[in-house]
Amino acid sequence: MKAISPKDLNNLQLQTLLQTAIAPRPIALASTVDKNGMVNLSPFSFFNLFSSNPPIVIFSPARRVRDNTTKHTLQNVLEVPEVVIGIVNYKIVQQISLASTEYEKGVNEFVKSGLTMKDADLIQPKLIEECPVNLECRVMEVKHLGTEGGAGNLVICEIIKIHVREEYLNTEGNLDQKKLDLVARLGGNWYSRNNEDNLFEVPKPLVTKGIGFDLLPDKIKYSKVFTGNDLGMLANTEELPVGIFSSDEKIHSEAQKFLLQNKIEEAWKILAS
Numbered sequence: 404m405k406a407i408s409p410k411d412l413n414n415l416q417l418q419t420l421l422q423t424a425i426a427p428r429p430i431a432l433a434s435t436v437d438k439n440g441m442v443n444l445s446p447f448s449f450f451n452l453f454s455s456n457p458p459i460v461i462f463s464p465a466r467r468v469r470d471n472t473t474k475h476t477l478q479n480v481l482e483v484p485e486v487v488i489g490i491v492n493y494k495i496v497q498q499i500s501l502a503s504t505e506y507e508k509g510v511n512e513f514v515k516s517g518l519t520m521k522d523a524d525l526i527q528p529k530l531i532e533e534c535p536v537n538l539e540c541r542v543m544e545v546k547h548l549g550t551e552g553g554a555g556n557l558v559i560c561e562i563i564k565i566h567v568r569e570e571y572l573n574t575e576g577n578l579d580q581k582k583l584d585l586v587a588r589l590g591g592n593w594y595s596r597n598n599e600d601n602l603f604e605v606p607k608p609l610v611t612k613g614i615g616f617d618l619l620p621d622k623i624k625y626s627k628v629f630t631g632n633d634l635g636m637l638a639n640t641e642e643l644p645v646g647i648f649s650s651d652e653k654i655h656s657e658a659q660k661f662l663l664q665n666k667i668e669e670a671w672k673i674l675a676s
Contacts, residue, residue: 414468414553422448423590430588431462432489432499434513434528435479442520442529443475444512446491446499448588449555458562460488460538463548463555471552475508477545480558484542485526488560489534493584493596498533525564535571535583539564604665606639613639620648623674628655633662637674640667646675 409417422428431450435443449463464477480486491499495518502516513520519532523539530537540560548555573579581599589595616624616638623629623637649655654673661670 414551418468418553419590422588426589427587427595428589430491430499430586431460432491432502432531432534433462433464433476434487434489434531435476435485436483436527436529437475437479438482440527441509442511442513443479444502444516444518444531445474445476446503447476450488459543460540460560460562461557462488462560463557465555466549466552468552473556477556477558480542481545483527484545485528486540486542486558486560487523487526487528487530488538488540489531490536490538490583491586492535493586493598495533496586496594523564530566535568536578537566538562539566606665606667611641613641614643618643622648622650623655626650626652626655628652628659633659636662636665636667637670640671644671644675648674 407420412420428448429450431447433445433447437443445464447462447464449465451461453459453461464474466473476486498516498518502512502518504512504515506512506515512518513529513531520529521532523530523537526539526541530539538560540562542558543561544557544559546557546559548557567578571578571582573582580597580602583597585597587595587597616634619634619638620643624634629637658670658673661667661673
């Protein structure tokens, strides 16, 4: 494994490496205003949810690596500590990219990107009508992480109101992960799309305790057929089934077919027969 010290890379090399490795990252489309009420809209992929009680999200308009300048979004939240964060999906991803253009101060990125401004209920910045979800936020703190190009500025936000477009709800009134069709940022010019074709579920061992890799029978643990994912699924069972386990690769391959369908119980029945 190649070992790299961050100090051995220049700012651009380090940024490229980290943004490619730490991905996918959700995108915050940040709507802000300055002290004169001038509107700004810009996307940020240094963004995530950090608490639900209180509801806290953080995004980071980092200092530009190129010339160490700061973004209008950062300047605005320091003047008016409020922000609307729009969640980005595939339907508007090209418009979001256009909003990232470094227009001069005073240029309205809503207009440039063709997105629609809508009044928020509790704060000054505008909602983004096309976003599936909008978060009205008050800025609690801006934490500066450095003074050189690439240094982040953590904008710590408390969500005070949530707006959800109804077409993205399921019959129970909850957000439907498949309908959302969210996009995320990768390295370079790459994005990923989270639609129905590439979504999958992983059962979480929250209530029960899986037996773990260490208790898997050696004939299964050291199989040439099973992948780490396969063994992880088998090790997530609460009790090891009673039976005689085989090292036959044909049997393992049959069990693997069930694992690919998330049918763990059926896979164990074959393996323990």
